[in-house]
Amino acid sequence: MSDILLEIHDLHAGIADREILKGIDLVIRKGEIHAVMGPNGAGKSTLSAVLAGKPDYKVTSGSIIFNGQDLLAMTPEERSWAGVFLSFQYPVEIPGVSITNFMKAAINARRKAQGLEDMKPAEFLKLMKEKMAFVKMRAEFARRDVNAGFSGGEKKRNEIFQMAMLDPVLSILDETDSGLDVDALRIVADGVNSLHNEEKASIVITHYQRLLDYIVPDIVHVLKDGKIVHTAGRELVAQIEDTGYDVF
Amino acid sequence: MADHKIEAGHYIPTAIPTDARGIASGESVSLCYTLKEGIEAPAMDFLLMEGASLDLTILAYPGFSGRLLVRVFLCGRNANANLRGAWIGRGSDKLNLDVEMHHTVGSCTSEQDFRGVLDNEAVSYFDGRIVVAPDAAATKALQQNHNILLSESARAETRPQLEIYTDDVECSHGATVGALDANELFYMRSRGIPEADAKALQLRSFLHPVLAGLDVEAREEFLSVL
Numbered sequence: 476m477s478d479i480l481l482e483i484h485d486l487h488a489g490i491a492d493r494e495i496l497k498g499i500d501l502v503i504r505k506g507e508i509h510a511v512m513g514p515n516g517a518g519k520s521t522l523s524a525v526l527a528g529k530p531d532y533k534v535t536s537g538s539i540i541f542n543g544q545d546l547l548a549m550t551p552e553e554r555s556w557a558g559v560f561l562s563f564q565y566p567v568e569i570p571g572v573s574i575t576n577f578m579k580a581a582i583n584a585r586r587k588a589q590g591l592e593d594m595k596p597a598e599f600l601k602l603m604k605e606k607m608a609f610v611k612m613r614a615e616f617a618r619r620d621v622n623a624g625f626s627g628g629e630k631k632r633n634e635i636f637q638m639a640m641l642d643p644v645l646s647i648l649d650e651t652d653s654g655l656d657v658d659a660l661r662i663v664a665d666g667v668n669s670l671h672n673e674e675k676a677s678i679v680i681t682h683y684q685r686l687l688d689y690i691v692p693d694i695v696h697v698l699k700d701g702k703i704v705h706t707a708g709r710e711l712v713a714q715i716e717d718t719g720y721d722v723f
Numbered sequence: 724m725a726d727h728k729i730e731a732g733h734y735i736p737t738a739i740p741t742d743a744r745g746i747a748s749g750e751s752v753s754l755c756y757t758l759k760e761g762i763e764a765p766a767m768d769f770l771l772m773e774g775a776s777l778d779l780t781i782l783a784y785p786g787f788s789g790r791l792l793v794r795v796f797l798c799g800r801n802a803n804a805n806l807r808g809a810w811i812g813r814g815s816d817k818l819n820l821d822v823e824m825h826h827t828v829g830s831c832t833s834e835q836d837f838r839g840v841l842d843n844e845a846v847s848y849f850d851g852r853i854v855v856a857p858d859a860a861a862t863k864a865l866q867q868n869h870n871i872l873l874s875e876s877a878r879a880e881t882r883p884q885l886e887i888y889t890d891d892v893e894c895s896h897g898a899t900v901g902a903l904d905a906n907e908l909f910y911m912r913s914r915g916i917p918e919a920d921a922k923a924l925q926l927r928s929f930l931h932p933v934l935a936g937l938d939v940e941a942r943e944e945f946l947s948v949l
Contacts, residue, residue, distance in 0.1 A: 527913050531905065555915035567910040571931025572924050580924065581914040588915075637914060 478504045480676045481546075481645060486537035488525045494535065495521040497701035503645075506673040510687055510712065511680045513698035514720045519680045520564060522698070523649040526678075527561035528554050541645065555581075556588045558644030562634040562651050569621035574633070575603065577621045578640050585641075606639040610666050628659035635666040646670070646677045652686035664689030684716045697723045734857050734888040737825055739796050743768035746775040748799060753778040755941065760786030767792065771831075773799030780937060782945050783810035783818060785845075790819040797824075797831040797859075808837040809933040811948055812845030812877070821850045822866075829860040829891075836867045838933050840926055840949070841877035849881045853894065860891040870900045871929055873922075903929075923949045 479502060486499040495518045503509055513519050525532050526539065528551035539546040546554060569577065582602075583593045594602075603617055610632045622630050631651055638646055651663055667690050671677060679690055687695075687709075695711040696703045697720065704723045705711070746752050746769060758764060758781065769777055777795065787810070795804045810818055824833045839847045849868045870879035883896040903925050911921035926949050934942045 527909075529909050550918070551909060551912035552915050552917050555913055561913050563910060563913075567904075567907045569907065569911075569924065569928045571928040571935070577911075577914070577916075577924070580916050580920060581911075584917055584920065585915045641915065 477543075478506075480505050480507075480542060482538075482540045484538045484540075486525070486534065486539065488521060488532055488534045488537075490521070490532055495701055496525065499537070499698075499701075499703060501696070501703065503676045503678070505676060507694060508671065508677045508679065508690060508692045510692035510695045510709075511678060511698050511703075512682065512695060512712070512715055512720075515682065517698045517720075518701045519682075519698055520649055521701075523561055523647045523678070523680055526554075526645075526647055527551060527559060552584065553588075555641065555643075556585045560638050560641055560643035560646045562631070562638060562646065562648045564650040564653060566622050566625075566630040566634055568623045568625070570623040572621050573618055574621055574636075575617045578603065578637065581637075581641065602640065606636055609639050609669075610636045611662055612636060627654035628656060631655055631659060631663055632666075635663050639666060639670060642670070644675050646675070648677065648679045648681075648686075648690075650681060651679070652681055652683065660686065661689060684712050687712045699723055732886075734854075734886075736827065736856065737794075737796075737823070737854065739770055739798075740766075740768045740794065742766065743770040743794070743796065745770045746772065746777055746802075748772045749774045751776045751778070755780040755782065755937065757941075757945075758783040758787045758789075758791075760784070762787065764789050764791045768794045768796075769804070770796045770798055771802035771804060774801045775799060776803040776805075778805045778936075779807070780933070781806075781808035781810075781820075782941070783808070783812075784945070785811050785813040785816060785948055788815075788817045790821070792821045792823075794823045795825065795833065797826050797833065798828060800828055800830040802831045804831075804833040806833070806835045806837075807933045807936070809930045809945065810839045810847060811945075812839065812841040812843075812847055814843050814845065816841075816845040818845075818847040819850075820847070822852065824851075824853045824864060824866075826853070826855040826859040826862045826864060828856070829858060829862060829889075831859070832863040834865045836932050838868070838930055839870045839879055840873065840929070841870060841879055842873040844874075844876045846878045847880070849879070849898075850884070851882070851896070852884045852886065853896070855885075855887045855889055855892050855894065857888040860889055862889070862892045862894070864892065864894045866896040867932075868896075868898045869929070871926065872900065872902055 481503040483501040488496040697705040868881045879900045881898040
């Protein structure tokens with residue numbers, strides 16, 4: 476069996492009539508953490524949105540194979556059930572919907588798709604408790620409405636909490652470091668690191684080196700003007716910090 | 724947003740309906756009207772004396788059509804009126820909601836939050852008048868009307884109308900007519916919540932400010948028709 480988890484081939488995609496990704500090739504194997512770095516407007520967020528299936532984006536050519544499946548043929552919810560998770564750069568506030576009810580809906584929808592019955596309430600609450608401790612969220616967190624009135628750091632921790640609940644195979648972190656202080660950054664990074672194992676992979680999308688001090692990538696890509704212009708090992712992070720993106 | 728404040732013109736007091744329900748000084752009244760198919764809308768005229776308070780919620784279920792008229796007269800200082808309403812329109816439902824909030828004396832507060840969800844060919848018209856009399860200083864009056872259209876042929880019209888005859892007021896209104904937020908929907912779907920369930924959660928969230936104060940049973944019964 477192949478150890479390739481994700482294979483992106485000559486991906487062209489954009490929004491309305493504007494092409495943003497201009498031929499992306501990327502292979503991610505199980506157990507790997509990839510960093511995608513690049514200047515603003517390079518297409519980093521577009522790549523994450525296309526992977527998660529955001530409807531506004533149109534793929535004009537190319538393919539994405541995830542775990543042997545044609546990812547582009549799947550709806551966002553089907554991608555989630557298959558094990559793709561996107562941590563949003565700007566998590567959405569949903570007042571009136573508690574985190575408990577939100578996660579219950581998410582978990583049971585996946586179980587239904589897998590032909591399983593709803594998770595037993597006691598089992599669900601135990602899972603919630605365990606994962607909340609994991610991102611150092613206090614007990615009242617479960618009763619709060621999804622992201623409503625959360626600080627920037629709380630929103631990002633909530634993303635990692637949801638990631639822990641859903642236990643994805645492929646995690647995509649879109650600028651998860653933006654707006655985080657050092658403590659929150661560490662909690663987020665610890666969470667991502669401890670969820671990682673040899674069967675999983677992560678894509679860490681970021682503008683800065685900061686997060687990559689805590690989540691150490693195996694492979695680093697520079698994305699510029701819709702293309703991956705350079706790929707190297709983790710030493711590339713320090714080089715970018717020195718030279719910026721202009722040299723690529 | 725357009726300012727609907729009427730600059731010129733003379734203040735003409737509106738006659739208080741003789742059968743308006745009076746709420747005595749210091750009294751608090753809390754009412755919830757549930758409107759369903761075939762139900763005739765009740766008269767909703769209220770007269771509030773000093774320190775009186777009115778808490779009114781209107782829930783209109785799919786199948787209800789008709790005209791609702793709510794008139795509140797704040798006639799004693801420190802009176803407080805809190806009006807909320809939610810409606811779910813389907814098929815060819817047609818709802819007219821006229822609200823008149825009369826601040827006839829000062830130091831009173833009023834809040835209004837009306838929210839509609841309209842599908843198919845359903846139509847709603849909201850006319851919200853706030854009248855602040857020349858002597859009604861230190862008035863606080865807020866009004867919100869928001870509408871979500873779930874189909875191309877559904878329609879919502881909203882006409883806020885502020886008639887303010889004194890300077891010492893805090894008055895604001897907000898009105899929107901739109902579709903469900905696409906980013907919110909994508910967020911939920913990316914967590915594995917199927918599109919239809921995600922939309923129901925979005926509507927629950929949209930109606931939350933109106934329904935939050937109700938008891939769980941009434942709230943869940945109303946939301947179950949989404």
